[in-house]
Amino acid sequence: MFKLFKEKPMKRLQKKIDGGESALAIINEIEKMDIHKNPLESINTLFSITESLLKRVLDNNKPCGKNISLYHSKNSNTIINLQQIQKAISIRHETTHALLVRDVIKTDFAIHTYIKYIRIIAYENNIDLDDFILSPRTEDSIKKISLQSTKKRDLLIMVSLIFLLFYFSFFYKVLNPKFLTGSSLGTYYPIAQDIKKLIAPHLLVLETEGSMDNMKRIGLSKENEFLIAFVQNDVLKYLSKEARSGDMERQKILNKTKVLMPIHSGEIHILVREDNLDIKNFRDLKDKKISIGMRNSGTSITAKSLYFKLFHEEIDKVYQPYYEALKALRDRSIDAIVLTGGQPLSKLNKDTSAVRLLSYEGEPLDGYSVSYIKKNSYPWLKQEKIRTLSVQSFIVTNITSNRESLLYLKEYLKKLKEYKVNIRNNKNIKVTHPKLKDLAQKRCLPPLPTGLEYHQFVKWDTPWCKK
Numbered sequence: 001m002f003k004l005f006k007e008k009p010m011k012r013l014q015k016k017i018d019g020g021e022s023a024l025a026i027i028n029e030i031e032k033m034d035i036h037k038n039p040l041e042s043i044n045t046l047f048s049i050t051e052s053l054l055k056r057v058l059d060n061n062k063p064c065g066k067n068i069s070l071y072h073s074k075n076s077n078t079i080i081n082l083q084q085i086q087k088a089i090s091i092r093h094e095t096t097h098a099l100l101v102r103d104v105i106k107t108d109f110a111i112h113t114y115i116k117y118i119r120i121i122a123y124e125n126n127i128d129l130d131d132f133i134l135s136p137r138t139e140d141s142i143k144k145i146s147l148q149s150t151k152k153r154d155l156l157i158m159v160s161l162i163f164l165l166f167y168f169s170f171f172y173k174v175l176n177p178k179f180l181t182g183s184s185l186g187t188y189y190p191i192a193q194d195i196k197k198l199i200a201p202h203l204l205v206l207e208t209e210g211s212m213d214n215m216k217r218i219g220l221s222k223e224n225e226f227l228i229a230f231v232q233n234d235v236l237k238y239l240s241k242e243a244r245s246g247d248m249e250r251q252k253i254l255n256k257t258k259v260l261m262p263i264h265s266g267e268i269h270i271l272v273r274e275d276n277l278d279i280k281n282f283r284d285l286k287d288k289k290i291s292i293g294m295r296n297s298g299t300s301i302t303a304k305s306l307y308f309k310l311f312h313e314e315i316d317k318v319y320q321p322y323y324e325a326l327k328a329l330r331d332r333s334i335d336a337i338v339l340t341g342g343q344p345l346s347k348l349n350k351d352t353s354a355v356r357l358l359s360y361e362g363e364p365l366d367g368y369s370v371s372y373i374k375k376n377s378y379p380w381l382k383q384e385k386i387r388t389l390s391v392q393s394f395i396v397t398n399i400t401s402n403r404e405s406l407l408y409l410k411e412y413l414k415k416l417k418e419y420k421v422n423i424r425n426n427k428n429i430k431v432t433h434p435k436l437k438d439l440a441q442k443r444c445l446p447p448l449p450t451g452l453e454y455h456q457f458v459k460w461d462t463p464w465c466k467k
Contacts, residue, residue, distance in 0.1 A: 017134065023049050024129035027115055039107035043092050046114035052134055053118060057125050065089050071121070079323055079350065080120055081184050084207070088113040109206065116321075123323050177408060179203045180214040180229035182298070185322070187266060187342035188230040188393075190433040198431075199415040202408075203228070211235040211298030211393075218398045219253035225398070226405035228412075232266065232298040232340065233392040233449075234305050234367050240449035251451075256399050258455040259448055260413065264438035265390040267371050268302060269339040269348065270358040273329060279336065282360045282389075286311050288335035291318045291325035302391060303338040309365045322347055330354060340391060342435035344377035352380050359387045367391065392446065397455060413457050 017026060026049065030042050051064035058067055058074075068089070072082045091110040122129045179196070182188035184207050196203040208214055214229035215236075221227055236259075242250040272279045279285065285307070292315070293299035300319065307315035318325070318334055328334045336358070339345060357373060364370050371390035375381045397409060420439055422429060431437060445454055 017045070020133055022130050023053070023118070023132040023134065026134075027118065027129070030111070031115065039111065042111050043107060043114070046111060046118065047089075047092050049134065050114055050118055050121075053121050053127070053132065056127070056132075057121060075124065077350070078120070078124060079185065079347065080117065084113050084184065085117045088117070112207070119321065120323065123327065177203055177226040177228060177405065177412075179205045180208050180217055180227060181205060182208055182210045182214075182230065182341075185347040186210075186345060187264075187433060187435055190346075191263070191342075191436050192230070194431045194433060194436050195416070199419050200412050209294045209296040210300075212301060213296035215239060215253050215257070215396075216296065218257055218396070219249065221256060221398045221400075224400060224405070226400050226408070227398045228260070228409075229396050230263065231394055231396050232302065233394065235298050235301045236394070236452060237367055237449045238301050238305065240451045243451055254451045257396050257452060258399060259452055260395040260397055260455055260458055261416070262446060263393050263395050264342050264435040265369065265371060265392050266298075266341045267343050267373050267390045268306065268360075268368070268388050269341070269343075269345065269373065270388075271326075271329065271337040271339070271355045272335065272358060273332070274354045274356045276335070279358065281358055282306075283310060283362070285336055285358075287316070289316050289318060289333075291320055291328065291334050291337045293319070293325075293338065293340075294321060295319045298391075299338055299340040302340045306338075306365070306368070306389070326351065326355075342393075342433070342438070343373055344434075348378055349380070352378075357381070357386050357388075360389050361387070365389065409455075410457055 026045065030045065033042065047064060051067070054064060054067035054071060055061060058070060060067070062070070065086075068082070068085055072078060072080060088110040091106045094106075118129070121127070122132070177200075179192045181192045184190075188210075189205065189207055192203070192205045196205055208217070211231045212235055214231055218227055218229060239250045239253055243254050270282065270285070279288065290303060290307070292303035300317075303317065304315050307313075318328070320328065322337070322339065325334065325337045329337055339348070357378075360370070368389040368391055371388055372385040373381070373388050374385045375383065400406065416439075429437075445458070448454070
């Protein structure tokens with residue numbers, strides 16, 4: 001008999017757990033699932049992996065929450081964001097125990113935070129997730145949690161029905177606009193936090209994988225969903241090129257995107273081993289193995305684009321997070337790491353022994369400007385500045401017909417424009433990331449790649465840059 005329906009993702013996940021497959025296999029399965037359909041099961045599974053991993057690392061049998069605090073106190077140099085994982089733990093308790101109405105944004109944040117946290121713990125303690133098998137006790141606890149979640153879901157439906165009219169009557173007023181940024185260790189995230197603090201307290205700042213991930217989310221956004229996002233100019237150019245070649249998915253993204261304004265330029269940082277004297281500048285990277293960040297990051301697009309412009313061939317790339325790339329660089333399994341972001345990048349001031357930054361020699365390349373990485377951004381540099389290339393970043397939004405969203409956007413842009421004037425007139429304004437002050441220098445609108453245009457709220461009262 002033919003199989004009419006594909007096996008459900010949750011059943012596939014349970015089979016992997018029952019079959020004693022590795023934590024890495026389970027995480028990969030969760031990443032392939034539509035997390036909005038099975039958020040409680042995904043969160044609880046990842047929570048159990050986190051708990052089991054910490055018990056091994058700390059050699060105790062304490063609860064997950066206590067072990068997270070204990071790990072952080074014992075490892076002061078860890079790159080873990082303690083506040084984010086504690087928030088994820090809180091979200092897990094809310095959804096599993098408190099029977100609160102499910103919040104898609106919160107569950108999305110929790111799932112991605114758990115996955116990142118697990119990978120960091122494994123990396124910092126030399127644990128191969130492909131060899132890490134959950135104990136039978138942990139498997140039983142996952143099944144028990146899943147059964148409890150099913151029972152509670154029935155009650156949740158009843159609770160939801162009671163509050164349905166109340167929820168929808170206030171939905172568009174209480175739903176905060178979402179600001180898609182990048183890694184908390186990069187530039188976009190702290191700048192968004194500054195904007196939230198200074199002019200837009202209702203913004204919900206979300207950590208993402210970066211520019212390409214932000215644009216994909218805009219393409220998937222619903223009609224009444226209101227998103228603001230950071231994106232690099234080379235990512236916009238890449239989407240434009242793909243759309244013009246007939247890629248309907250890219251065309252859909254462009255059709256749902258409006259540009260609000262340029263924000264700052266992000267410098268291209270390329271790390272190599274300090275003792276690798278064969279690589280002196282960008283043009284020595286030919287035929288080298290290069291780590292280019294995560295698959296949906298702006299850095300990955302920049303690295304591929306830059307390499308092709310320099311050598312007219314495809315890059316020998318590795319997709320991996322920065323902390324794994326740094327280990328691989330020191331182990332000599334890769335030759336260089338590319339990072340794109342406004343200086344200073346906080347992660348480059350945490351563990352930089354035995355590495356150095358490459359300089360760029362030559363004329364500017366199409367889409368990239370000559371810039372300088374400075375010693376006051378990275379005190380460990382041996383010279384005062386390093387010549388490099390940079391790429392322009394923009395703030396974009398998605399098309400929405402929601403009246404409240406449009407009114408909010410108009411007010412947001414008005415405040416941002418006032419803030420630009422305040423920065424120019426008041427040099428003492430304190431910000432979390434100095435790149436936000438670049439906003440004050442952007443007094444005109446640069447041309448955009450084909451298929452994109454500025455939002456109606458900005459293009460009528462802002463001058464265009466002279467060519």
